[in-house]
Amino acid sequence: MAVKALIPLLITFILGTLCLQGFNLVFTQVGKDVGAPAQASLITALPSIVLGIVCFIYGSLGDFVSLKKLVVVGITLLLAGSIFGFVANFFFTANIWTVIVARIIQTAGEQVAGSVYLVVATKYLKNSLKVVFFGIFTAGYQVSAAIGVFAAGFLTSIHWQYLFLIPVVTVIFLPLLLHNLPNKSGTGEKVDALGFAIFGLATAFLTLFFSYTAWWMLLVSLVLYVIFAVYIHKASNPFITPAFFHNKRWIMAISLILLFYLPNYSFSPVFNAIGSEIYHLGTQTVSLYIVWAFIVAAIFGTCSGWIVDKIGRKAGIICAALLQLAGLIIAAFCVMSGPVALACAGCLYYAGVGLLYSPVVDTALGTLSKDESGRGVGMNDLAMNVSGSVGIAIIGGLMSSKSMTGFSLAGFTGSAANYGNLFLVASIATIVGLVVYLICNKKIYADA
Known part of the structure; x- marks a missing residue:
């Protein structure tokens, strides 16, 4: 059923x-x-x-x-x-x-x-x-x-x-x-309407901040989260208890989602900007190249369950992270190599994205009881949305400011150097996520 x-x-x-x-x-x-x-x-x-x-x-x-x-x-x-x-x-x-x-x-x-x-x-x-x-x-x-x-x-x-x-x-x-x-x-x-309202408002202002970069919104969000923390300690029956956030295995698992999904929204707009400024292509033409990356992501997503069943969650997450990392680093060195090369790098990155979702979500939800799984699903979705928003805010700001045009590991100059460095900046989150996972995976799966 x-x-x-x-x-x-x-x-x-x-x-x-x-x-x-x-x-x-x-x-x-x-x-x-x-x-x-x-x-x-x-x-x-x-x-x-x-x-x-x-x-x-x-x-x-x-x-x-x-x-x-x-x-x-x-x-x-x-x-x-x-x-x-x-x-x-x-x-x-x-x-x-x-x-x-x-x-x-x-x-x-x-x-x-x-x-x-x-x-x-x-x-x-x-x-x-x-x-x-x-x-x-x-x-x-x-x-x-x-x-x-x-x-x-x-x-x-x-x-x-x-x-x-x-x-x-x-x-x-x-x-x-x-x-x-x-x-x-x-x-x-009984559904804790007040708790949902406080947390929902805090999340709304946090999302608004990443959309409009108004610092007062971030301040309001932080104040509301503090109020929410006080509320769940005082309320008789909050929808989520302080014990939920004291689960160290869940904290480590959700940190992986925050790190691995930080560059998630950034690859396509950077690709589009490169296509327009360096390759002199229209958005519609660029879309014909980047679409293959989404198709690859769909294929790897469809096969991820079978892959994880064969090699396990740990190997699945490591392989996904390495694919993401390879895509970002290759893209950093292929900015001047043409749209086909950049699209191939995008295919590697999105292959990692497609493969990652299944084992990392299963890992995060595996740290919770079945009675908490709905809240786990909600927290996972929230982490992915907020992390991607943070990433695009950082990358978007660096892209518009062109602050990284003065140096390049790939030997580029001007805008090409800036775009290549943006991919390298995006790769930092994936590297940190992989390191955290390699250090913490035994603790995450300790009670599995």
Whole structure:
């Protein structure tokens, strides 16, 4: 029954992600069409902030409330956002805020499928199947990303309002999901609404900080996290207890996610900038090169369960880290070698990304009890989103400032030196993550 539920959940997640990728590619055109080009970035920024919050909340709720109810709420929101976005902007005068509101509702609904998928896989599958379905999940995400990148030119040529309708087909899966998902989940305790609210607000301001680099937002986020720490020590029944954060094995495992996923959002924009400035290629042409990296990531993600089953989680994580590291270092020395060489380096890096997800998530969730697995899923999603946001903020700042043009290990000068050094900076996080894992892996798996 769990497997029968996972397939439609995955399809729902893929269609929602494809919709997200579509709007990420055409948001500038949408901004022009609705007469608000200066505010166009909000079409992707605000839903992304919502995504960062709901990733954690939905995963954590899987420990307390019915997964059936969560899915009903999610698909209802997904359909409501899709229909509202299409009707309001197709049959009436298109407006920037109707687009943004519709995308926020869609995003909040779409993520339920992803979170419930991971909770079901963690709670109800035997260990040998978990890594397989974790791999299929990251493969599904990479496939939707590949389709989104590959279809960049096509999506800009159609009426963008139709993008809202992509996830509507998921309503046909609702009866199947209601039949196969468990009706009860967790302890049945009352949901800690106040705790979720404090943590959600803290996460919202943290995500906003990495989007807009306003330091007061970081300060507000830190204050709210301090309030949350005090709250969970004083509250009679918080949704997450201080003991959760005292789990040293989990702390070590989650630190791996924070380090390995730090460069995750950076490779594509740096590749795009190199294509534009050094190779003099348009974004659509660059996308035809970088799309192969996403396809490779999907292939390795699909095979990761089988690979990890053969070689084990430890060897799987080390191999994934070495692939990521090789891709970043080769890219640093191939900036002037042409788009094909850089795309090959990207394929190595994303092969590591595809292979990594299954063993590292299984490692992190393996440090928690089944009763805590939903909160573990939420924390993993939060760590991946925040870490990637931190990485792109660092790399983006260095890319725009061009502060590393004065030296180059590869012998480049000017912009080429800057871009080569950006890849080397990105590789530092992977090196540190690999060192931490080699030192701490025996302690992480001590009670496994």
